[in-house]
Amino acid sequence: MNALKGKKIVLGITGSIAAYKACLLIRGLIKKGAEVQVVITPSGKDFITPITLSALTSKPVISEFFSQRDGSWHSHVDLGLWADAMIIAPATASTIGKMAHGVADNMLITTYLSMKAPVFVAPAMDLDMFAHPSTQNNLNILRNYGNIIIDPASGELASHLEGKGRMEEPENIVRFLEQYFSAQQDLSGEKVLITAGPTYEKIDPVRFIGNYSSGKMGIALAEECAQRGAEVYLVCGPTHLTTQHPHIKRIDVESASEMYEAALRIFPDTKAAILCAAVADFTPEETAEMKIKREKEDMVLRLKPTKDIAQSLGQIKSDGQVLVGFALETNDEMLNAQKKLEKKNLDFIVLNSLNDAGAGFRHDTNKISIITKDGCTPFPLKNKQEVAKDIIDHLSQIIKS
Numbered sequence: 001m002n003a004l005k006g007k008k009i010v011l012g013i014t015g016s017i018a019a020y021k022a023c024l025l026i027r028g029l030i031k032k033g034a035e036v037q038v039v040i041t042p043s044g045k046d047f048i049t050p051i052t053l054s055a056l057t058s059k060p061v062i063s064e065f066f067s068q069r070d071g072s073w074h075s076h077v078d079l080g081l082w083a084d085a086m087i088i089a090p091a092t093a094s095t096i097g098k099m100a101h102g103v104a105d106n107m108l109i110t111t112y113l114s115m116k117a118p119v120f121v122a123p124a125m126d127l128d129m130f131a132h133p134s135t136q137n138n139l140n141i142l143r144n145y146g147n148i149i150i151d152p153a154s155g156e157l158a159s160h161l162e163g164k165g166r167m168e169e170p171e172n173i174v175r176f177l178e179q180y181f182s183a184q185q186d187l188s189g190e191k192v193l194i195t196a197g198p199t200y201e202k203i204d205p206v207r208f209i210g211n212y213s214s215g216k217m218g219i220a221l222a223e224e225c226a227q228r229g230a231e232v233y234l235v236c237g238p239t240h241l242t243t244q245h246p247h248i249k250r251i252d253v254e255s256a257s258e259m260y261e262a263a264l265r266i267f268p269d270t271k272a273a274i275l276c277a278a279v280a281d282f283t284p285e286e287t288a289e290m291k292i293k294r295e296k297e298d299m300v301l302r303l304k305p306t307k308d309i310a311q312s313l314g315q316i317k318s319d320g321q322v323l324v325g326f327a328l329e330t331n332d333e334m335l336n337a338q339k340k341l342e343k344k345n346l347d348f349i350v351l352n353s354l355n356d357a358g359a360g361f362r363h364d365t366n367k368i369s370i371i372t373k374d375g376c377t378p379f380p381l382k383n384k385q386e387v388a389k390d391i392i393d394h395l396s397q398i399i400k401s
Contacts, residue, residue: 003182004174005033010079010115012088012108013053014095015043017158018124018167022048025089025170026056032174037079038062039108041095065107076107080114085177088112089150090124090167093135099147100138116246118180118227122150122173127163140364143385144216146223146244150176186396188229191270194222195263195277195309197237199256203301204288212361213278215239217326220388221274222248228392233270235262237277256280256306263309264316272322272395275310276350278361282306314345322398324391325349328361337371347398348372350391356381370394 009029013022022038029036038053038061050061062079088095088108095108099121104110112119121142129135130152139149150173153166168176196218200208219241222234226245234243234250237259243250251266253259256279267273282303292299310325317323325346327337330353337351351369358365358381367381370391379390 002033003178003180004029007034007084007181008082009034009036009177010083010086010111011036011038012086012091012095012112013038013040013044013048014088014090014092014108015041015046016090016092016124016167017047018090019044019047021167021170022089023052023056025087025173026053028170028174029177030057032178037083039079039111041106041108062107065110076110076114079111080116083115083117085117085120085180086112086115087120087122087173087177089120089122089170089173091121093123093125093129093132093138096121096123096135096138096142100141100145116244118244119147120150120173120177120180121147122167123152123165124167125152125165126157126159127161127165130163130165140383143383144364145242146219146385148180185229186400187225187392190230190272190399191233192225192230193233193235193263193266193270193273194218194225195235195237195259195273195275195279196222197239198278199237199259199280199306200254201256201280201283201306202287203284204290204292206291209280209282209284209303210238211278211280213237213239214361215241216364217366217384217387218274218276219243220384221276221391224385224388224392225274228396233266235259235266235277237279256283256309260307260309260312264312267313267321268316268318270321271399272324273313274324274391274395275313276326277309278328279309280306308344310340310344310346317345322347322395324395327351328354330354334369334371334376337369341371341373348394351376 026036036057040063053061098109150168154164155166157165197215198211198213200210202208222232226232226247232248234248251262283306285302285304323346329336333353337349341349349371356367365383366387369376369378
């Protein structure tokens with residue numbers, strides 16, 4: 001089966017000497033049956049002409065917001081809805097920086113910001129530019145947004161230096177896209193509930209009890225499930241992060257009680273639930289209607305337990321449903337995780353420890369162990385997108401068993 005046949009691909013080309021490779025990439029994609037629409041930056045046209053690209057794609061090349069001939073508008077929004085994928089190849093350090101920080105000063109960036117489909121980025125630059133902390137930080141930002149980075153190869157560069165920075169060869173990029181689209185849709189037709197982020201428990205109109213969760217891990221899990229064919233219900237606490245995949249239905253909540261109600265409502269109609277959110281264990285007994293003034297040196301804040309989402313879902317879990325929990329521990333990690341697994345009727349639990357460097361809250365990486373009744377599988381430190389894949393691989397095995 002040809003996985004690229006009929007796929008609509010937006011190809012973004014930027015101002016790099018590697019722009020000539022875009023011709024080979026276009027030919028490779030079209031040979032596989034894909035339809036290609038080129039969007040090129042103004043500096044990209046200094047390296048390759050739109051006439052050449054238009055001849056290869058049989059489509060007018062888009063570069064400006066408006067057509068110079070008749071003043072018609074090139075809709076980046078329509079492109080974002082049309083495409084099955086967008087790939088920026090070559091992607092310069094400048095374009096990567098603009099993508100990371102939303103600098104929408106050309107048609108390529110506005111198209112990227114409107115894109116509903118998966119976005120692939122193939123960097124091309126000199127080795128020192130690629131290795132620079134600012135470039136690496138921007139690439140990490142793009143990964144956290146859900147973009148897929150196709151790492152550059154090592155070899156001789158335009159500067160005649162040797163190192164990492166060469167845009168991956170077009171035939172390898174085509175193969176990468178083929179593998180992506182032909183990847184087994186092992187969760188196709190399944191509904192998955194995922195909780196993510198922190199909860200905020202109000203003290204008064206301006207103060208709350210919260211935690212350091214960013215929501216990165218939960219959103220990475222939602223994106224992974226959606227890419228593998230699932231219909232995802234993401235119940236998300238307060239976070240600035242956004243989701244990309246159109247199969248993710250996001251339900252934004254603030255408090256533990258709101259997350260509890262949403263999870264309890266959605267869970268009965270799903271195949272699996274992954275409880276990744278850092279839900280507050282306690283909430284104030286009373287919430288002040290007005291801002292509490294500092295009238296004395298001390299104040300006693302009485303707290304009451306919140307409803308336990310994992311335990312409640314574990315009690316109503318039916319045969320065939322899968323329930324996954326998370327445990328973030330600071331001590332007696334394995335013992336505490338195993339107790340939680342049994343007490344809350346979980347199928348498996350994902351353990352991470354604040355004692356591991358690079359794991360836990362506010363990191364782009366995580367180090368986990370998957371614990372079942374039969375044992376423990378540890379994993380090395382990875383970025384959260386790769387961690388999400390490991391977790392969903394295990395979930396898929398259980399669902400299909």
